[in-house]
Amino acid sequence: MIAPGALSRFQDDFAHALIAVDEAPLPAMAALVRQPAFAVYRNTVAKACIDALQANYPAVNRLVGDEWMRAAAAVYARNTLPGLPMLLGYGADFADFLAHFEPAAELPYLPGVARLDRCWTEAHVAATEDRLSPASIAQLAEGNFYRMRLQPHAAARWVWCAEAPVWTIWSRNRTDAEDEIDIDWRAEGALLTRPRDTVIWRALDQAGCAFLDSCAAGGTIAEATQAALDVDRNTDLSRLITTLLDAGAFSSIRSEEQ
Amino acid sequence: MTTFLTAGLGLKPQHFDAALDCGSAGLWFEVHPENYMVAGGPRLAWLEAIRGKHPISLHGVALSLAADTEPDAAHLRRLAELARRVEPALVSEHLAWSTWRGAYHPDLLPFPRSTEALARIADNIARTQDALQRRIAIENPSHYLKLNGHDWSETDFLRELARRSGCGLLLDVNNVHVSAHNMVYSAADYIDAFPGDAVMEIHLAGHSQDPNLGAALLVDSHDAPVAPAVWALYERLVRRIGARPTLIERDDNLPAFDLLLAERDRAAAVLQESLAEVA
Numbered sequence: 001m002i003a004p005g006a007l008s009r010f011q012d013d014f015a016h017a018l019i020a021v022d023e024a025p026l027p028a029m030a031a032l033v034r035q036p037a038f039a040v041y042r043n044t045v046a047k048a049c050i051d052a053l054q055a056n057y058p059a060v061n062r063l064v065g066d067e068w069m070r071a072a073a074a075v076y077a078r079n080t081l082p083g084l085p086m087l088l089g090y091g092a093d094f095a096d097f098l099a100h101f102e103p104a105a106e107l108p109y110l111p112g113v114a115r116l117d118r119c120w121t122e123a124h125v126a127a128t129e130d131r132l133s134p135a136s137i138a139q140l141a142e143g144n145f146y147r148m149r150l151q152p153h154a155a156a157r158w159v160w161c162a163e164a165p166v167w168t169i170w171s172r173n174r175t176d177a178e179d180e181i182d183i184d185w186r187a188e189g190a191l192l193t194r195p196r197d198t199v200i201w202r203a204l205d206q207a208g209c210a211f212l213d214s215c216a217a218g219g220t221i222a223e224a225t226q227a228a229l230d231v232d233r234n235t236d237l238s239r240l241i242t243t244l245l246d247a248g249a250f251s252s253i254r255s256e257e258q
Numbered sequence: 259m260t261t262f263l264t265a266g267l268g269l270k271p272q273h274f275d276a277a278l279d280c281g282s283a284g285l286w287f288e289v290h291p292e293n294y295m296v297a298g299g300p301r302l303a304w305l306e307a308i309r310g311k312h313p314i315s316l317h318g319v320a321l322s323l324a325a326d327t328e329p330d331a332a333h334l335r336r337l338a339e340l341a342r343r344v345e346p347a348l349v350s351e352h353l354a355w356s357t358w359r360g361a362y363h364p365d366l367l368p369f370p371r372s373t374e375a376l377a378r379i380a381d382n383i384a385r386t387q388d389a390l391q392r393r394i395a396i397e398n399p400s401h402y403l404k405l406n407g408h409d410w411s412e413t414d415f416l417r418e419l420a421r422r423s424g425c426g427l428l429l430d431v432n433n434v435h436v437s438a439h440n441m442v443y444s445a446a447d448y449i450d451a452f453p454g455d456a457v458m459e460i461h462l463a464g465h466s467q468d469p470n471l472g473a474a475l476l477v478d479s480h481d482a483p484v485a486p487a488v489w490a491l492y493e494r495l496v497r498r499i500g501a502r503p504t505l506i507e508r509d510d511n512l513p514a515f516d517l518l519l520a521e522r523d524r525a526a527a528v529l530q531e532s533l534a535e536v537a
Binding site for chain 1: 286296298299302305320326355360364369374396406440470
């Protein structure tokens with residue numbers, strides 16, 4: 001007769017033994033962990049986590065190679081099991097992990113590249129919604145325009161990276177293209193959108209990122225414009241807004257009262 | 259509308275275009291719902307396009323029904339939402355646990371088949387069926403470890419689960435072959451003892467030898483064609499219980515779509531023969 005609660009205790013001990021590879025097993029688990037077949041479970045859990053991170057961070061993987069990537073992913077997975085079973089979302093903070101991962105210290109662009117891989121996944125699975133067309137803006141009276149608010153599209157993601165040309169590095173490594181042109185070492189940003197079914201991307205300057213940050217925080221177009229000008233007083237606003245609309249960065253525009 | 263399913267295929271993203279174009283009569287596809295629990299975008303659009311042409315089965319891997327806790331309410335809601343969207347012909351899950359105290363272990367983990375576990379799992383299945391408003395099928399797992407504390411044989415445990423919760427069963431014949439080899443019992447006896455009336459679906463898949471332990475340990479790897487011994491067990495099963503929806507599972511080392519379709523056609527022929535005998 002097994003005492004009530006035995007199933008919970010078994011699952012506590014088994015889950016611990018799966019992860020605690022370097023520890024002596026708990027007495028209740030010793031007979032199981034000693035069996036060579038216990039490794040099948042340890043390997044399956046670790047492999048699924050590592051495979052998922054490798055799939056979710058393809059540009060990072062291409063830069064560092066399979067061996068380095070799988071070793072880093074194994075370290076990450078030992079400390080951070082998935083919280084949800086949708087593994088497409090696993091590794092949300094992998095960029096932060098890389099920023100503090102000692103062996104990555106020589107690769108200062110790696111966290112930024114990881115952030116853009118994550119942006120791609122978020123854009124890929126975001127809710128489906130129409131984009132605001134450039135034509136719908138053209139019909140608006142100029143007097144009202146600056147008091148209105150632009151709603152960023154559910155699939156729009158943007159990142160500004162002051163440390164490295166992450167846009168150039170990421171976009172070259174997101175595809176299999178070979179590109180030998182030297183990289184100009186400067187700060188860069190990127191905008192990812194999904195105007196239809198496919199995620200597309202383009203470079204975005206710091207003023208553009210500031211404009212979108214302000215829109216996302218609920219700012220009026222006047223406030224977003226000011227945020228962009230604060231970053232770069234030479235910003236061509238008409239060109240910026242056209243670029244953002246063409247990319248599908250917004251889903252709607254609404255007046256202040258709404 | 260009731261669709262009678264014959265033989266189907268696990269659907270992999272690499273085969274989406276071929277699957278969409280395939281006009282094979284009675285063909286259906288099975289997917290892991292966790293891969294389609296997204297807010298929107300191309301994944302859902304693909305699945306809905308396939309669903310427009312073929313029946314779909316949702317085969318969950320993450321409800322963690324054998325965990326000593328209720329199924330996660332948010333996960334049940336996501337599953338119900340996907341089921342509402344694709345109106346699956348079948349919904350199934352595993353006799354296993356994976357999520358425990360907020361951490362998801364991406365595997366199908368074992369447990370002692372105690373009377374305590376039976377009560378918990380029957381309750382978890384009932385909660386799932388209530389949330390989905392439909393009967394689900396529960397799959398027999400592959401075994402690698404010798405566990406203590408079993409009060410029930412697996413076939414009796416599954417029979418009692420079906421009796422208490424009203425659930426159906428999914429009999430994975432490859433899992434029977436792999437487990438019988440690893441735990442040293444007769445696969446044929448297991449197949450013969452399985453509660454046939456409750457079987458809603460049958461799975462067939464390939465297995466491989468463990469890379470470290472060799473022939474001593476078979477692994478349910480889904481990376482090879484269905485083995486001859488598994489085909490023989492399948493034919494034995496269908497002779498006894500009659501035709502049931504049968505799925506070819508393949509997850510790794512993917513061959514061309516046509517090769518999977520040929521395995522699927524072989525299973526369809528076994529089912530056809532059984533139906534012809536009844537008629």
